[in-house]
Amino acid sequence: MDITTSPFTRAQLLPQEEMLEIAKKKGELFIGIPKETHFQEKRVCLNPDAVAALTANGHRVLVESKAGQGARYTDKDYSEAGAEVTGDTSKVFSCPMILKVEPPSLEELDMMNPQTVLISALQIKTQSKDYFEKLASKRITALAFEFIKDEDGTYPAVRTLSEIAGTAAVQLAAEIMSNSHTGNGMLLGNISGVPPAEIVVIGAGTVGEFATRSAIGLGANVKVFDNSITKLRCLQTNVGRPLYTSTIQPKNLLKALKRCDVVIGAVRGKDRAPIVVSEAMIEVMKNGAVAIDVSIDMGGCFETSEITSHDKPTFKKHGVIHYCVPNIPARFARTASVSLSNIFTPYLLEIGEQGGIENKLRFDKGLKNGLYFYHGILTNKSVADWFNLSYRDINLLIF
Helix, strand or coil, rough: CCCCHHHCCCHHHCCCCCCCCCCCCCCCEEEEECCCCCCCCHHHHCCCCHHHHHCCCEEEEEEEEECCHHHHHHHHHHHCCCCEECHHHHHHHHHEECCCCCCCHHHHHHHHHCCCCECCCHHHHHCHHHHHHHHHCCCCCEEECCCCCCCCCCCCCHHHHHHHHHHHHHHHHHHHHCCCCCCCCCCCCCCCCCCCCEEEEECCCCHHHHHHHHHHHHEEEEEEEEECCCHHHHHHHHHHCCCEECCCCCHHHHHHHHHHHEEECCCCCCCCCCCCCCHHHHHHHCCCCEEEEEEHHCCCCCCCCCCCCCCCCCECCEEEEECCCCCHHHHHHHHHHHHHHHHHHHHHHHHHHHHHHHHHHHCCCHHHHEEEEEEEEECCCCHHHHHCCCCCCCHHHHH
């Protein structure tokens, strides 16, 4: 063949070197842990043990002074684990990766550098359009830990905090009942010769399951209501014993509420929790009975519910003591902090091993599910629909 008529140059026709994939270079993460400023938020994303694991793998962690105070971790605990501790808030927010429990405020977003990676809760119902516009202007990559999925399709952060809320609800009920100033002075336990306490659990999800486990463990009689037969069946299987279960039939529910000492509401909805217990139902309950509304963060499932705080957690209505604190896990800050650390630490170590968050997102569908901003581009359809914003499919941005 005449080389002059060939569309290729002489160099292109010569044998070429084989192009091999370059091994991923392990990345060094620099993580900032700021002190939570949200009302009554005492949790921290990483406990000292998690920090020790990260620093042992060559990563840097900068912790704001007193960030772990609410969970009873001292600055000394963190510094001994290998973290750098500073009192300068702006220095922590200038780290390339920020780890928070609550979403940052607009003032905190101002302190962040462009192209920062933010991992925190999103709490879409409490956000404003300004928050997302600020993320876009700073070209931030943001992940919401309540959207991150596990290998089995569950949401690990949501589940672990629901487990705490369910177990805590029974503990709180026992505390309120035994308090002679507010409760009936009853023991939430099974004492020989004394009829056990009656507990009604509405909702057979994770909160309902762990509330049921705790109540049974104390020896109470438990009745569980939910409109999903599958959830009721799963709860019975997981608890490992037959229980009184029922769909939410007003007649059956009213009969159970008249007799019960404690009702725990743990029903979730798409936008708002459905009101399952009307004011008329609360009126027929025993004087001094306890109503704990775990769904209050989504509007509450009792018609008489009103948001309370950890400082003044209860109020009385129609003789029924209501507990309606929206952030129950924050009361058990140490347990919640250990749970969150257990979720975040493996992800952070893998991000480091794979040379950064870009590579990790490319191969981890569960983590990618938690992504709602990528270099300032909104990638979550729910957020886009909620705030009437334009979004891009993340799969078109990450190959």
